[in-house]
Amino acid sequence: MAASNPVFPHILRHHGDSQALVFDQRTWRYDELHAWAGRAAAVAWHAWGVRPGDRVAWLGGNHPAMIALLFGLARIGATLLPLNFRLAPAEWDQLLADCTPRHLVHDATWSAAAQALAGRAGIAAHGVEALDAEAPEAPDHAAEDAPVLLVYTSGTTGGPKAAVHTQANLLANMRLAAAAQQLGPADTVLTVLPVFHVGGLCIQTLPALHAGARVLLHARFTPEDTLDAIERDRPTLTLQVPATMKALVDHPRWAATGLGGLRAVWAGSSLLPAPLVEAFHARGVPVCNVYGATETGPFSIALPPERAFDHVGSCGWPVPGVEARLGDRHGDAGELLLRGPNVVDRYWPDIPARDADGWFATGDLAQQAADGSYTIVGRARDxxxxxxxxxxxxxxxxxxxxxxxxxxxxxxxxxxxxxxxxxxxxxxxxxxxxxxxxxxxxxxxxxxxxxxxxxxxxxxxxxxxxxxxxxxxxxxxxxxxxxx
Missing domain, CATH: 3.30.300.30 (ANL, C-terminal domain)
Known part of the structure; x- marks a missing residue:
């Protein structure tokens, strides 16, 4: 089977021997990460029997192996299911029963939980070392419409649903996000948020790899390690959420930590408390809000650095390539609707996520200012x-x-x-x-x-x-x- 568009799984090879990922004091070049993805594809195809359309789950903290596995599965037309490690075992059981992955890969920290989960589900579990086994090269089944990532919503309005991201969805989101953030090879991105969710994975981490930037990947967020990295490694960009922003601002070392390397902090939240934003602004660092949902890439509406100081509280404007409009009105606000190439078509297995015209209803209420910018004011049901x-x-x-x-x-x-x-x-x-x-x-x-x-x-x-x-x-x- 010829690949109709192998660009997504092979973007890593375009950046040669420059640094791609730094994790736990080890550095992977782009060519090394690309080769690792190739080994992961070969192992999945030959040793595990994974075929196009199959699912493979991941349970672990932030780890380069998950990135390699994602790109490896994309080569053979298979799909990665990252599991939220904060869920209860019964909730993991529910997700695996819903989308029936054939295998589960885990890091060392989550080995015992993963083995128990795989035993209950009746599937095989593998540590990250399995992705380095020798195997013949796998056939290339990459395709634009091939599902590559299943991400479950958090279930605030009922049971969780898995958004089905295709290779084309992810690639479009990477392009849009990289352009909006002006990401390039000279950038260093600090990733501390969980990459089991589209926020940690798709707002900066994958766009940075698309742009040839360097990613500093932390296994998890701690304010001490994050402040250390900001001062020592001088990342140019990082993604935070209100909870981590608060932990940084409240830390005793906040005032003394040098933030000079940061040209912006991007914040993945529809609503940002003004005091947290102002704490960063007082240090001269613009806080750029990015709005989206699990189903929308999620890079959909963004507040650029040059407007961050005079648009506190706003999510900004739709990024080029994404359309937004207000639907059903609730007084001075309306439900925000989004349409774009990074918006998924369906939930697992085949439940439409968009209407007949391609619009995704976010459930969020927004107001639009005269300059076209959007501000989220809450959920319609709230x-x-x-x-x-x-x-x-x-x-x-x-x-x-x-x-x-x-x-x-x-x-x-x-x-x-x-x-x-x-x-x-x-x-x-x-x-x-x-x-x-x-x-x-x-x-x-x-x-x-x-x-x-x-x-x-x-x-x-x-x-x-x-x-x-x-x-x-x-x-x-x-x-x-x-x-x-």
Whole structure:
């Protein structure tokens, strides 16, 4: 079978002997990583019997072997299923039963869990060393429409679904993301977020490899190691999320750590707390928001460095090649719809992800400014309607987060006999901080309309979140005993 487009699985060979990946004090050149992918393809084809369309799962932390396996499977037309290591074993069982991978590859840290999982699923498990075995070269079955990556959504609105990314989807996303971030061979990208998800894998890591840049890959995020790398290795770009930004800003070494190598920090979140953004801006580092979903690449809407300082809170503009528009209206906002070459066509096994015209409904409510930029104001299902007024939780949360005592917060609706719904707020304070309900309410009164003010307050040790760190508002409402 001739490959219709072998570009994706072979992009690594275009960058020769320059540095590709640095991990655990070892460096792989592009030609070495390309050869490793070839060995992985050969082992999967000849030793494991993997064929086009088959799935192979991965369970482990960030590791170069997962990157090599992804490119190796792409060569033979097979698909990688990265498992979220934060899930419970029963949840892994559910995912494997859903998409039936033939093999499971793991790193040393997750060996015991992987062996147990593979035993329950009745499949073979292999350590990363298996990808270096000798085998004849595998046939090339790369094709644009071949599924290459299955990524499960976090399931905030029900059971998880696997977005089916084709080779063409991934390649398009790499091109779009590399262009938007102006990635080139002179760049060094620091990857600390989990690459089992499209954020850690597809926003910077794969685009950097497409552009010939160097990737510093950490097995996991710690603020100490991240600050060390920023100062010592001087990466030009890194991707963070609010939780890791907060850990960096709150670290005792934050003020003393040199950030001079960074030309930007990109942030993979639809909503970024302004105090965290301002902490980086005060150090002269622009925070560039990137918006997307598991189904959209995810590089879809981006705030470039030159607009980061004057568009705090905005996600920016659709990247060239991606279209955006607002669908069903909810007051001054509408559901954000996206269309582009990096948007998947389906969920596993064959459930449409887009409408007949190719639009993907994100479920997020957005506002569009006169200059065309978009700002996410919340999820459509999280909209609070009180006395006929539409209230976006994000407005309340942004205002609350600006109080110095507030570490985390969430606004949500509770059933109310008179108004339909009332606004409630859950607050997590910084360790050692104190703030009364009256003080927090006064803080909001100066910033929000009266009908948006919380009427009930809850103090919590932490907020309920999914395995990917997304707030679960409905679970929060249920936890306080008054679901909407």
């Amino acid at each position: 909209l609070i309607i009180s006395g006929g007024e539409n209230i976006h939780p994000a407005e309340i949360e942004q205002a609350l987060a600006s109080h110095p005592a507030v570490a985390e917060c969430a606004a949500f609706g509770l059933a109310d006999a008179r108004w339909g719904e009332m606004v409630a707020a859950a607050v997590v304070l910084h360790a050692g901080a104190a703030a009364s309900d009256e003080e927090l309410l006064a803080h909001l009164q100066a910033r929000l309309a009266r009908f948006k003010l919380p009427r009930r307050w809850f103090r919590l040790e932490s907020l309920p979140k999914t395995a990917l760190g997304k707030l679960q508002r409905q679970a929060l409402a249920r936890a306080v005993g008054s679901p909407t």
